Amino acid sequence: MSVRFTGKVALITGGGSGIGRATALAFAREGATVVVAGRQAEPLDETVTLIEAEGGRASAMPADVSSSEDVARLVTTTVERHGGLHIAFNNAGVLEAGPLADLDESAWDRQLSINVTGVFLCMRHEIAHMRANGGGVIVNTASNLGAHMRLPFLGAYAASKAAVSTLTRAAAMEYIGEGIRINAISPGPIETSMSLRPGETEADRAERLKSALPIGRAGTLDEAAAAVLWLASPEAGFTVGHDLVVDGGASA
């Protein structure tokens, strides 16, 4: 097995569940010390326990990515606790569906403040540390819906994720000269609760995706994590400002 991240410290937001937890485990398996952040302590602690059970190193830090104060503290504490910050996976996000004209304005605000402002704040504080400490790597989680809108009732979410893709390209251009390599992943439906429609079971989703996606199934957590690890690895050293679509052909 390759071990690409020995000696690196990786910060992962939304690390208490889904893609964030799977990616945290994958980074730890490849030698990184992992910090998982999210709003609630309990799921983060569970991720740490899973990593430690496999012999990895990890710690948990509750933080709300839409709070600049929280994110600043997250970066400072990560560096104090583990001696650096080399890789950041800005992955926390929320999805609230609804026809645009009927969507609560608070649902619009939440998706923009967590999905977009959250990524902005994370990059802002991460870049401030990385540019003063020899560079680093950042991967943001966008969505294939940002570039390829094909489902109704997800306008606010899709707009927020399009902004993540755009912000990623802008930041990538601005900071690659300072040794900070920034990219994004744009997943399609991955096997987490976020890709379940209201009232849908996992079996229902599997049935729906047989015909809705060219590949005929949801993406696995490992497939999403593998894309993040590749972008964060030295193998992707010339890949800058890329939005890696991982969607089973949905937007092909």
Ligand code: NAD
């Ligand atoms: P998930 O709900 O398991 O993960 C989202 C995580 O973000 C949770 O751990 C949640 O606690 C955290 N979070 C939410 N608001 C936060 C905040 N204010 N501060 C800190 N943490 C916060 O779902 P997931 O599928 O693992 O989603 C991970 C990312 O992938 C999200 O950005 C999501 O939009 C994106 N995505 C998911 C899919 C999919 O089909 N699952 C597809 C495309 C993109």
